[in-house]
Amino acid sequence: MSAANSEKLRRVTLFGAESTGKTTLANTLARHFGTVVAPEYGRTYTEIHGQDACSRQDMLKIARGHLKLRRQAEREAHRVLFEDTDPVLTAIWSDTLAGGRDKWFDRFKDYPDLYLLCDVDLPWVKDGVRYFGDPDDRMKFHRACEAELVKRGVRYVRIQGAAESRLAAAIAAVDQLLAGAQK
Numbered sequence: 001m002s003a004a005n006s007e008k009l010r011r012v013t014l015f016g017a018e019s020t021g022k023t024t025l026a027n028t029l030a031r032h033f034g035t036v037v038a039p040e041y042g043r044t045y046t047e048i049h050g051q052d053a054c055s056r057q058d059m060l061k062i063a064r065g066h067l068k069l070r071r072q073a074e075r076e077a078h079r080v081l082f083e084d085t086d087p088v089l090t091a092i093w094s095d096t097l098a099g100g101r102d103k104w105f106d107r108f109k110d111y112p113d114l115y116l117l118c119d120v121d122l123p124w125v126k127d128g129v130r131y132f133g134d135p136d137d138r139m140k141f142h143r144a145c146e147a148e149l150v151k152r153g154v155r156y157v158r159i160q161g162a163a164e165s166r167l168a169a170a171i172a173a174v175d176q177l178l179a180g181a182q183k
Helices: 022-033 041-049 056-074 087-098 103-107 135-152 163-181
Strands: 010-015 080-084 114-118 156-159
Touching: 010 022, 010 087, 010 163, 022 080, 022 114, 022 163, 041 056, 041 087, 056 080, 056 087, 056 103, 080 163, 087 103, 087 135, 114 135, 114 163, 135 156, 156 163
Parallel strands: 010 080, 010 114, 114 156
Antiparallel strands: none
């Protein structure tokens, strides 16, 4: 069933520092809610072009690649689409890796209905494409993520704890979003 049905498609974006369980949680939520995930494009881009491909232009390419994947996923989504990151998170990566961001990122306003901000309370896993394993660096990035959400005035819920409590909190937040959409 596609989003072209009578009810509006809701979007939920998994957001936060690397190695915080965003991809796993997005996939689990999609299965739970019978829908799909718009995958993280930045990871794919880094796997193809390497970790040195982190200029402001690279970050724009990543953001646009994500939007393309999201448009494709929207055609298959049912009631809710889960996004494994978005251009807002790419803006933070641009600040961190490229020393700033293109003005396009500040003009970007196509926000999801809800962000799930994943905390850095899970162990960091080195996998060949991740950058910041140092706990202080992770916390700094996490704080930048939350500050960006606050600055943009978007709706978000903090997701923390062990996998089971993360999933329960995420399901509750999405259930609440969907229940509000029916009113």
